[in-house]
Amino acid sequence: MGGLPIKPEINMEVALPPRMIQFSIAPAHQPSRTPAERNRRTIYTYRGRGQADPMLEILNLPNPNESCEVRDSAAVTPQAFTLMNSDVMTDRSIAFALRVQKECRDDTAKQIRRAVQLAYGRFPAANEQEHLESYVSEMLVYHNTHKPEEVEYPKQVVRSLVEEFTGEPFEFIELLNVYDDYVPDSKPWTVSADTRAMADVCLLLLNSNELMYVY
Amino acid sequence: MNMQITPRRDFLYGLGSCLGAVALTDLMAADSSGTGPLSPKQPLLPAKAKAVIMLFMEGGPSQVDTFDPKPELNARHTTESTRTKGLATGKRFFVGSPFKARKVGNAGIDMSEPWQFLADPEVADELCVYRGCKAESLNHPEALLHMNTGSRLGGDPGLGAWATYGLGSENQNLPGFVVMTELALPQAGPANWTNGFLPAHYQGTRLRSTGSPILDLNPPEFKTRQHQRRALDQLAMLNANHAAKHPEHRDLAARMESYELAFRMQTEVPGIADIDSEPKHIQESYGLERKECAALGRQCLMARRLVEQGVRFVQIFSGGWDSHDYLERGHSSRINSVDQPIAALIKDLKQKGLLEDTLVIWTGEFGRTPDNNYRGGVTALGRGHNVDAMNMWFAGGGVKKGTIVGATDELGAEAAEVVHPIRDVHCTMLNLLGLDDNKLTYFHGGRYKQLSQFGGEVIDELIA
Numbered sequence: 001m002g003g004l005p006i007k008p009e010i011n012m013e014v015a016l017p018p019r020m021i022q023f024s025i026a027p028a029h030q031p032s033r034t035p036a037e038r039n040r041r042t043i044y045t046y047r048g049r050g051q052a053d054p055m056l057e058i059l060n061l062p063n064p065n066e067s068c069e070v071r072d073s074a075a076v077t078p079q080a081f082t083l084m085n086s087d088v089m090t091d092r093s094i095a096f097a098l099r100v101q102k103e104c105r106d107d108t109a110k111q112i113r114r115a116v117q118l119a120y121g122r123f124p125a126a127n128e129q130e131h132l133e134s135y136v137s138e139m140l141v142y143h144n145t146h147k148p149e150e151v152e153y154p155k156q157v158v159r160s161l162v163e164e165f166t167g168e169p170f171e172f173i174e175l176l177n178v179y180d181d182y183v184p185d186s187k188p189w190t191v192s193a194d195t196r197a198m199a200d201v202c203l204l205l206l207n208s209n210e211l212m213y214v215y
Numbered sequence: 216m217n218m219q220i221t222p223r224r225d226f227l228y229g230l231g232s233c234l235g236a237v238a239l240t241d242l243m244a245a246d247s248s249g250t251g252p253l254s255p256k257q258p259l260l261p262a263k264a265k266a267v268i269m270l271f272m273e274g275g276p277s278q279v280d281t282f283d284p285k286p287e288l289n290a291r292h293t294t295e296s297t298r299t300k301g302l303a304t305g306k307r308f309f310v311g312s313p314f315k316a317r318k319v320g321n322a323g324i325d326m327s328e329p330w331q332f333l334a335d336p337e338v339a340d341e342l343c344v345y346r347g348c349k350a351e352s353l354n355h356p357e358a359l360l361h362m363n364t365g366s367r368l369g370g371d372p373g374l375g376a377w378a379t380y381g382l383g384s385e386n387q388n389l390p391g392f393v394v395m396t397e398l399a400l401p402q403a404g405p406a407n408w409t410n411g412f413l414p415a416h417y418q419g420t421r422l423r424s425t426g427s428p429i430l431d432l433n434p435p436e437f438k439t440r441q442h443q444r445r446a447l448d449q450l451a452m453l454n455a456n457h458a459a460k461h462p463e464h465r466d467l468a469a470r471m472e473s474y475e476l477a478f479r480m481q482t483e484v485p486g487i488a489d490i491d492s493e494p495k496h497i498q499e500s501y502g503l504e505r506k507e508c509a510a511l512g513r514q515c516l517m518a519r520r521l522v523e524q525g526v527r528f529v530q531i532f533s534g535g536w537d538s539h540d541y542l543e544r545g546h547s548s549r550i551n552s553v554d555q556p557i558a559a560l561i562k563d564l565k566q567k568g569l570l571e572d573t574l575v576i577w578t579g580e581f582g583r584t585p586d587n588n589y590r591g592g593v594t595a596l597g598r599g600h601n602v603d604a605m606n607m608w609f610a611g612g613g614v615k616k617g618t619i620v621g622a623t624d625e626l627g628a629e630a631a632e633v634v635h636p637i638r639d640v641h642c643t644m645l646n647l648l649g650l651d652d653n654k655l656t657y658f659h660g661g662r663y664k665q666l667s668q669f670g671g672e673v674i675d676e677l678i679a
Contacts, residue, residue, distance in 0.1 A: 018398070050402075050403060051405065075469055075473045076415045084446070084474070146442075159399075160399070166544045166548060167544060208454055209470055
């Protein structure tokens with residue numbers, strides 16, 4: 001509870017492109033340096049008016065300029081893209097998998113049971129348990145033959161915009177200092193195929209209607 | 216049963232406002248007859264345009280240096296100006312246009328000389344130049360928000376959000392409202408194409424010309440399409456278990472369908488973005504081989520492809536029009552970058568038979584002053600921001616062809632004839648789409664809101 005405001009990781013294609021602000025262009029979004037600092041609830045995050053976190057935007061983030069009596073709960077396709085495919089969600093699903101693997105060592109069935117309990121607040125039904133167990137073993141075979149490539153964080157970014165005095169496009173380099181001594185989250189290429197297979201289950205739980213809707 | 220469960224609070228609110236409630240009921244009825252919030256809906260009025268392509272020149276293009284030449288201003292070049300309006304302070308001097316102007320096409324539309332491709336009679340005779348609009352905010356972000364959302368404050372839905380809310384979209388495998396930016400994002404950023412208080416279905420989707428065209432369109436590289444298919448099937452199992460417990464909630468099925476749509480879009484969107492499949496001569500006509508117009512050229516070509524596929528609203532932002540100091544260099548270079556792509560777009564739409572029901576809008580957020588101020592003792596030949604006069608043009612989509620509507624005073628400083636605020640331009644756009652601003656409402660913050668904020672008029676002079 002409490003603490004300093006933080007900057008989460010957001011989609012790099014949104015964090016890095018130049019964005020016009022009055023008289024200048026805005027600096028690139030750089031996340032907080034360590035996982036403990038940046039992986040926190042949204043109530044702790046800085047909110048720039050000019051560039052919201054795209055993950056929150058697709059979930060009907062209210063506008064910061066006015067009061068909001070209700071948030072629309074529309075389910076839209078960009079949500080599916082972000083929640084299934086984004087780096088942020090990949091990292092969260094791996095962190096989730098690592099947690100249940102740590103808590104229930106070497107017992108896939110128990111790990112699944114624990115993951116469902118954490119996500120839904122109930123234990124899995126027999127058919128769910130059975131389906132998810134066979135899904136994990138299938139995914140383990142998959143991940144043993146599909147090794148992820150390492151992706152490095154950029155240390156700088158080339159920015160292009162139109163120069164006001166000449167009307168010509170120009171480029172410059174902005175250094176992204178935070179990545180000099182950045183502490184990344186666990187990544188697909190730093191964990192085992194076992195973990196990636198369990199992360200596939202965790203990703204589905206995070207995407208499922210039961211987690212999304214509270215009735 | 217074709218019934219929607221309305222939460223008690225919504226029902227009570229609904230009793231409060233009859234006019235809006237009627238409109239809402241219409242929209243809900245339209246919703247339930249189709250399959251989703253983006254299903255095509257019948258317009259409320261006879262529609263002249265089905266789609267809109269809006270070309271936004273960010274920074275404020277100068278009217279007297281583009282489509283509204285003023286010989287009287289040129290005659291006063293560098294003489295003292297006693298005007299006091301605008302942001303500028305201190306002593307001022309008039310700035311004549313660095314460009315010659317001429318009348319082009321059979322219709323005799325005024326254009327400054329840097330416009331070469333747009334001056335082609337085949338293109339120029341399609342234009343409806345409007346000189347009567349008055350903006351309200353002198354600062355870029357607020358002015359952009361005003362032109363793009365109807366409110367200077369930010370947070371209201373973008374034009375494309377209102378249009379897709381009212382009309383849905385013809386193609387369910389593509390976003391209904393697409394946004395592209397030539398280079399940098401405009402001031403005020405994505406607030407210019409937000410869904411605001413409307414449901415997130417109506418948010419503008421930014422299509423990128425490099426990298427993935429839509430954010431997170433595809434999974435990380437180590438996950439194949441088969442992997443994703445398998446994951447979706449497994450997800451469907453989890454969701455089916457859950458839905459069986461909650462048969463009364465329709466949104467559960469809708470959410471599952473949004474995942475399947477996402478899966479289909481993964482193949483559809485790259486197809487649309489693949490402009491290399493266009494014939495060579497078409498690619499050349501948009502100037503893709505000229506470095507200075509390649510970026511906007513690709514986007515204009517993409518805009519035609521999107522509209523052809525039934526996308527409702529496409530918006531393209533071109534930056535760098537804020538010529539405070541070096542007007543001649545700045546504006547000639549900007550015009551040079553956009554001239555060929557825009558002219559090609561109009562010709563291409565026309566040849567494909569799309570122009571008659573596609574409304575093309577060219578505008579900035581405000582106009583520019585006829586004078587400049589001395590800053591640091593320098594006589595810079597540029598112009599300040601001007602909310603009292605600007606120019607914009609329309610083509611296709613039911614507007615009058617080869618026409619100039621409205622006029623500014625002899626110096627191009629202030630709109631003088633057929634004068635209307637921005638909200639009337641918005642009402643006119645909605646009218647051309649077959650929508651009535653007073654009926655296209657959404658309940659938010661305790662009242663029914665509309666694009667014009669509190670009503671406006673249609674500018675009849677613009678409509679054919």
